[in-house]
Structure formats: C-alpha cells, structure tokens
Amino acid sequence: KNEVEQSPQNLTAQEGEFITINCSYSVGISALHWLQQHPGGGIVSLFMLSSGKKKHGRLIATINIQEKHSSLHITASHPRDSAVYICAVIQGAQKLVFGQGTRLTINP
C-alpha cells in the first residue's frame, strides 16, 4: 500500500460541477501540499496545509490530521481547471512523499 493514496485516479465532470479530490496518508505528517500540473507539464503549488482549511478563489483545501485525510474542492468548475492534481505529504523534516495524482477533465 502506498503511503499516500489519492482518489479518484481519474475524474471527468461537466463545467459548473463541484469537484472533490481526496488524499489519504498512512503516516504522521507535518504538512501537506496540493499541486496542479497543467497538460503542458507545468506545475503550480496551490496550497500548503498543516491544519484546518484554506481558500483561494474557487479552490478550497481542507485537512484532518486525526483522520489522515485531505480534500481539494473546486467550485463552479471550468475547462481550464483540467489538469492533474497531486498531493504531497511532508514527514518529519526531510521526507516528501507524493501521491500518484488525480487527472481531472472538465467538459464544456
């Protein structure tokens, strides 16, 4: 079993739908990152979380440390949100483990 599991692996939705991507991890962490990788390959850091909830525009990220679970939500999804979303957990001071990514496709 991977230390970081994302679900679903692939998600296709219609424009305007509310999207949820999940990330579960099996070890204690100090923080968690959400990244977005565009179809062209470029990577953007979306959020860094150690507790609670963060919001940026239509994106919301939450983390529950006790349940070892984080979610990334996209409200009013748009075709430009189509990308691979990757969570990464930080264990201790130096270990970073990536999830396998969730490929999101938003159809107009």
Place this chain on the structure above:
Amino acid sequence: DSGVTQTPKHLITATGQRVTLRCSPRSGDLSVYWYQQSLDQGLQFLIQYYNGEERAKGNILERFSAQQFPDLHSELNLSSLELGDSALYFCASSGPTGGAWTDTQYFGPGTRLTVL
C-alpha cells in the same frame, strides 16, 4: 511564468553519458529543489539546497549530484546515464526560510531528458 528558469528544455543523450541541468531561482529565493518525474514512478523529490548548502535529501541516486552556486543558481549533474533516467526534471525555488517545504514553491518549466 513562475520566474524560475531551467535549461535546456530538452536533452537527448546516450546511455553512459553525463549531462548537466541548470536552474535559476526566482529573484530573492534562497532555496532550490530538484524533482524527477517519470512515467512509472511519478514525482520524486531529489534534493534541496538553501543558500549554497545541502538542506534535505530525497531519493537521489549516487550517480546524481547537485550544487548551488554563490549566485544561487543550481546545477544537477547526472552521470553514467541509464534508460531509466529518462524523465522530466523540475527545479523549484522558495523564499527566505530554510526549512524544507515550509514556503510556497515556484516550479520551473522542466527539462525533458531522453536517454537512448
């Protein structure tokens, strides 16, 4: 545009060869991170430098080495290349604190390495 530059964009070479990938961080950023993304293993963290010093080490092979220079640009050296080293290599930079991943990271466009 993240402000992080990487050269070259593409590199094709043969097994057994040595290559150098270069990264210039955003102005003012002191940390540089290197990552490898391959089809079978996904994203992996290789190494972090902060203000010229190695700060964190991930799954970096002994055939690979990196350094950060006084002007803060960084180079990743890959030697004795194997077919399995074919991947996208990203660098990222982050701001003033030296802790690994405690600041937002800004990723470069990547260097695509193909080993034939």
